[in-house]
Amino acid sequence: xxxxxxxxxxxxxxxxxxxxxxxxxxxxENVQYAIGPQIADGFYYDxxxxxxxxxxxxxxxENKMREILKRKEEWKREEVTxxxxxxxxxxxxxxxxxxxxxxxxxxxxxxxxxxxxxxxxRGPHVDNSAELLGTAFEIRSxxxxxxxGDEHRDSLQRVYCYAFPDKKxxxxxxxxxxxxxxxxxxxxxxxxEMFMFDPTAPGMAYWLPRGWKSYNALLDFWRGIHEVHxxxxxxxxxxxxxxxxxxxxxxxxxxxxxxIIPGETIDxxxxxxxKPMNCPNAIKVYMNKPRSYKDLPLRINQVDVIHRKEKSGxxxxxxxxxxxxxxxxxxxxxEEQIADEIKDIMDIATQIYGTFGLTYAAxxxxxxxxxxxxxxxxxxxxEDLKEILLDVYGEGGFxxxxxxxxxxxxxxxLKMKDALGREWQMGTxxxxxxxxxxxxxxxxAQDGTLKRPVMIHRAIFGSIERFIGILIxxxxxxxxxxxxxxxVGVVPIREEHNAYAKEVMDLLRVNRVRxxxxxxxxxxxxKIKTFKNYKDPYILVLxxxxxxxxxxxxxxxxxxxxxxxxxxxxxxxxxxxxxxxYSLDMIESAENL
RNA sequence: GCUGGAAUAGCGCAGUCGGUAGCGCAACUGAUUCGUAAUCAGUAGGUCGAGGGUUCGAGUCCCUUUUCCAGCUCCA
Numbered sequence: 198x199x200x201x202x203x204x205x206x207x208x209x210x211x212x213x214x215x216x217x218x219x220x221x222x223x224x225x226e227n228v229q230y231a232i233g234p235q236i237a238d239g240f241y242y243d244x245x246x247x248x249x250x251x252x253x254x255x256x257x258x259e260n261k262m263r264e265i266l267k268r269k270e271e272w273k274r275e276e277v278t279x280x281x282x283x284x285x286x287x288x289x290x291x292x293x294x295x296x297x298x299x300x301x302x303x304x305x306x307x308x309x310x311x312x313x314x315x316x317x318x319r320g321p322h323v324d325n326s327a328e329l330l331g332t333a334f335e336i337r338s339x340x341x342x343x344x345x346g347d348e349h350r351d352s353l354q355r356v357y358c359y360a361f362p363d364k365k366x367x368x369x370x371x372x373x374x375x376x377x378x379x380x381x382x383x384x385x386x387x388x389x390e391m392f393m394f395d396p397t398a399p400g401m402a403y404w405l406p407r408g409w410k411s412y413n414a415l416l417d418f419w420r421g422i423h424e425v426h427x428x429x430x431x432x433x434x435x436x437x438x439x440x441x442x443x444x445x446x447x448x449x450x451x452x453x454x455x456x457i458i459p460g461e462t463i464d465x466x467x468x469x470x471x472k473p474m475n476c477p478n479a480i481k482v483y484m485n486k487p488r489s490y491k492d493l494p495l496r497i498n499q500v501d502v503i504h505r506k507e508k509s510g511x512x513x514x515x516x517x518x519x520x521x522x523x524x525x526x527x528x529x530x531x532e533e534q535i536a537d538e539i540k541d542i543m544d545i546a547t548q549i550y551g552t553f554g555l556t557y558a559a560x561x562x563x564x565x566x567x568x569x570x571x572x573x574x575x576x577x578x579x580e581d582l583k584e585i586l587l588d589v590y591g592e593g594g595f596x597x598x599x600x601x602x603x604x605x606x607x608x609x610x611l612k613m614k615d616a617l618g619r620e621w622q623m624g625t626x627x628x629x630x631x632x633x634x635x636x637x638x639x640x641x642a643q644d645g646t647l648k649r650p651v652m653i654h655r656a657i658f659g660s661i662e663r664f665i666g667i668l669i670x671x672x673x674x675x676x677x678x679x680x681x682x683x684x685v686g687v688v689p690i691r692e693e694h695n696a697y698a699k700e701v702m703d704l705l706r707v708n709r710v711r712x713x714x715x716x717x718x719x720x721x722x723x724k725i726k727t728f729k730n731y732k733d734p735y736i737l738v739l740x741x742x743x744x745x746x747x748x749x750x751x752x753x754x755x756x757x758x759x760x761x762x763x764x765x766x767x768x769x770x771x772x773x774x775x776x777x778x779y780s781l782d783m784i785e786s787a788e789n790l
Numbered sequence: 791g792c793u794g795g796a797a798u799a800g801c802g803c804a805g806u807c808g809g810u811a812g813c814g815c816a817a818c819u820g821a822u823u824c825g826u827a828a829u830c831a832g833u834a835g836g837u838c839g840a841g842g843g844u845u846c847g848a849g850u851c852c853c854u855u856u857u858c859c860a861g862c863u864c865c866a
Contacts (some may be wrong), residue, residue, distance in 0.1 A: 249863060316829060340861035342792025348863055355861075383859085388801090396839080396857045456866095503866095508791050509857095511864065523866065622866075660866040691823050718823070726827040738826055752826055759826065 207332055207533070208235035208360045210272070210322045211262075213330065215242050215358060216315040218261035223247060230316075231291040231344060231353055238370055239334065239360040243291075243342055243353040249470075250354060253335040258356070262334070269327040270311035274320060278304050285315055291344065291351075293315050331369035334360040377617055382669035383514035387729060389674050391665075391682060400512040400519030402662060407682035407731070410711055412665065414680050416500060418552070418779060419524055419658070426545055428496040428526060433478030435502055439468040444635055445477045454505045456519075471504040476654060479527035480636050483650075488640040490531060493650060494538050498526040500661070515666030525660040529638070529650040532574065535628065536581040539609070542655050543589055546611055548658050552779050553668065553677075557613040557623070559586055562601035569604050570630040578628050578651075579607050604633035608731055611657070615671040623659040623667075628652075633748060678775040678783055679736050685772065686728030687714035690721045690740040695742035701737065701765060710772040725752065734783055737768070753785060760786060 212233030220228045223246055233242035263782075277285065279296060282305045286292035295317060299305060300752040308318045310326065323329060335358065342355040361367040386392050391408030393402070402414055420430065436458070442448040447455065451473060460467030470624075472478070478492055479497045488495070500522045507519055530538050543559075550557050561582055564575050586595045586609070602608050611624035632638075640648045658664035668676065678684055689698035695716045705712040713733070715724045721738065728736045738754040743749055749768050751760040771784045 231853085242849070251794070326791085338860065339794070342862045343792075346863065348792065352862090354793070395857085399857070441866080505866085508864075510791070510793095511863090512858085521866075584837090625866080656866075658866090663866060690825060693823085720824060720829060722826070723828065729827055736826080740825055742825090750826080757826065 203362065204360075205235055206321055206323060207329060207362065208240045209233075209318075209320075210329060211332065211334055211358070211360050212240040212242050213308065213310055213314070213316050213318070213322070214262050214265055215240070215258070215356060216244075216316060216327070217265055217310055218258050219244060219356070220247070220314065221265070222257065222261055222284070225313075226442075229290060229362075232295075233316075235360075236357075237256070239337070239358045241355050241357045243355045245342070245351065246354055250339050250356070259334070259336055265311075266326045266329050267332075268311065269325055271325055272322050273309040274322070275307050275309065277307055279305060281305075282307065282317065285635050286317060332360060332362060333364040334358055335367065337370075373617065375460045377619070377670070380670040380673050381514075382516075383664040385669050385674045386515065386666070389669075389682065393670070398520075400507060400517070400722075402515060402518060402520070408665075410682045411676065411680055412661070413660065415658075415665065416524075418679070419500075419549070422545060422548060423496075423498050423526070426496070426541060427494075428498040430498045430500075431478065431482055432501055433472075433475065433481070434500065435472055435504070436469050437472060437477070439466065439470060441477050442470055444634055445480075445632060447473065454507075456504045456506050468660055472501070473503055473505045473762055475499045475501055475503065475523070475525045476632060476652070478634075479529075480638065480652075481527055483638060484636065487674060488529075488650075490640055490642050490648075492529075493640060494528050494530040494534050495650075496526060496528045498524070500524060512549075518662050519658070519661045521662040523656045524664075526655050528653040529633075529640075529653070530653060531640070531642075531648065532577070532651055535578060535651060535653070536585060538653060539582060539585050539626060540588075542653070543585065546624055546657050548609075550613060552781070554616065554781050555613045555671070558595065559590060560596040560598055560610045560612065562598045562603075562608050562610065564607060565602055565604060566598045567604050568602075570606075574630055574651075575607070578630075582607055582609060582628075603627060603629075605629045612721075613667075615667060616673075617670075621663075621667055623664065624657045625655065625659065629654055629656045638750055675732050675734075677779070677781050678772070679779045681711070681732070681734050683711050683713045683731060683733050684726075684735065685710055685712040686724075686731070686733040686736040687712055688718065688721055688724045688736060688738050689714070689727070690738065692716070692718055694741070694744055696741050698739050701739065701749065704769060705772070706763065708769050708773050709776065711767070729754070753783070758785070 212235065216230050218234055219242070220230065227247045231243035233240060279299070282296045283293060284297065285307065296305065304321060305317070307314035307315050308317050308320060308322055337357040337359050339354055339356050342353050344351040344353055359367055359370060361370060386408065389407060390405050391411065392402045392404050396401060423430070439448060442455070455473050456471040457463065458469045459465065478499065478501070482497060483495060502520060502522055504520050507517065511517055512519065528538055546557070563579050568575060606628035608625055608627040610622055612620050612622050616619055632648050633652050638650055640650055642648045668680070687698050687701055689695050698714050698716065702712055702714050713728070715727070725736055725738070732754060734754045737749045738752060739749065746762070748762050749763050749765055751763055751768065753760070775784060
């Protein structure tokens with residue numbers, strides 16, 4: 198048995214033990230038990246219980262589980278007919294529903310744990326509870342869930358439980374969770390004074406001076422790359438009349454997600470809505486003048502603020518907000534240009550993600566049943582996309598989600614992994630055959646006929662807000678030099694060193710290095726501590742010696758390592774070099790220049 | 791929207807049975823002029839998220855509401 202199978206059997210068996218424990222505590226007549234699958238770090242089980250359970254109950258349940266294991270009961274597998282199964286689970290509505298939905302003739306198996314607990318299950322399981330005695334488990338939390346994930350159906354209580362083969366692995370996992378919590382951008386961001394939220398603007402970040410510096414550094418980097426790849430940036434209105442959204446189809450498909458400013462009534466022509474997406478702006482710009490095949494591909498990028506209304510309870514720090522910016526671009530291409538253009542976008546993505554040391558994987562989503570447009574065009578586009586992905590990642594190097602594309606076109610999603618191995622859906626590249634049709638977009642082809650362009654929507658960061666949230670967690674707030682809110686903290690030792698500190702500050706600023714200093718009469722140790730807490734990459738300590746010799750003494754982030762006697766000009770050169778090269782690592786020695 | 795939790799000084803927290811709101815850090819003032827992560831002393835700061843109710847009396851109990859958190863669902 199390999200580790201995966203081992204975990205599956207043990208976790209799944211433990212979930213039965215959890216259900217049995219809960220039933221023993223609350224009484225079988227008071228509990229409806231639904232399903233209890235294994236998940237990445239353990240398992241859960243869904244119940245309907247007579248009351249809400251909380252942390253106080255967890256210990257009780259765990260103890261009951263251990264007590265049950267100590268009984269060393271036999272597990273018996275039985276094959277039963279549909280009728281027998283329905284009889285066994287009489288009164289259990291979820292089990293009954295599951296049984297009734299099993300296809301005619303399908304083998305139904307049940308597992309008995311001891312004499313008093315039976316669960317509908319495919320298995321496999323342990324033969325005796327004794328086998329589970331050595332495992333480590335701990336109830337993590339309880340939360341609400343819906344039967345079959347459908348918010349219109351029964352509301353259940355889901356009990357989550359960690360489960361690992363031994364205590365050591367459980368502890369390692371809990372350490373990882375703790376590490377992730379320490380990196381939580383919702384905690385680190387405000388601590389580093391990067392952003393804040395105010396209750397009067399739920400889900401809309403205030404970017405504080407330090408955070409906005411990083412935000413702009415990120416955009417500068419992004420703009421530089423796009424200039425090279427032939428993009429032209431625009432900005433459009435955030436507020437547009439309803440008419441625009443009716444044409445684009447958002448009024449019909451996305452109304453619930455828009456902040457709407459009604460006229461006399463919402464049906465009034467003067468009703469306006471904040472844009473949830475940028476695409477119509479790019480389209481209007483395209484249609485601003487007659488277009489020829491010579492204009493294509495027309496690459497329009499844009500980072501305007503967009504607003505999307507979310508249902509309450511869905512907001513989550515920078516990861517899920519109601520006001521944000523996307524590193525958006527819309528490219529209008531002729532059909533035959535799709536392949537080359539996608540390839541270029543993938544190059545941009547590789548370069549951008551690589552700069553952060555992040556790896557990413559691609560997923561292709563293909564034509565759904567409710568697709569719109571010409572099937573020939575779809576087939577060609579999907580073939581193109583597949584070919585590109587094969588070319589870049591090789592056979593099996595990417596996932597395909599059949600039928601998961603948007604109704605207006607197939608798409609490639611880019612997912613990246615962070616420092617803790619967590620996956621995030623970030624970038625997306627979507628082909629769109631529909632909007633060019635809705636807006637009746639055209640271009641004059643070489644042969645003089647009018648043709649319709651294809652639109653590519655694409656984003657690499659996805660939401661810039663979310664991306665920064667991910668970066669904060671990935672780097673634990675210790676950003677690469679070029680992205681650090683403030684790059685250099687300057688500490689004059691005594692007030693008489695303020696003049697030299699001012700000179701150093703001026704020189705740093707002239708060279709576009711973001712620096713801060715503290716001219717107050719505070720103790721130098723206090724000044725150093727403040728800048729350390731902000732995670733400034735370099736802290737310069739300036740005293741008599743430095744002022745005299747025009748050098749700096751550098752204290753490096755993350756350690757108390759010091760580099761003494763670095764000529765001021767050399768230090769500036771180091772900073773400029775890291776900014777120019779978007780270096781991931783910090784230069785730690787003047788000799789490395 | 792649903793389930794469960796939370797909200798007390800700028801931040802992190804304490805506040806017992808319902809009986810005059812506290813601690814640490816930060817801030818401010820003064821002293822200290824200092825060589826690599828917290829110098830010393832003092833001062834000020836709060837309608838306890840908001841609204842209503844119970845009570846002689848509410849941070850504490852009840853109801854409503856807002857925001858946030860853990861999930862569900864949804865998503866960039």
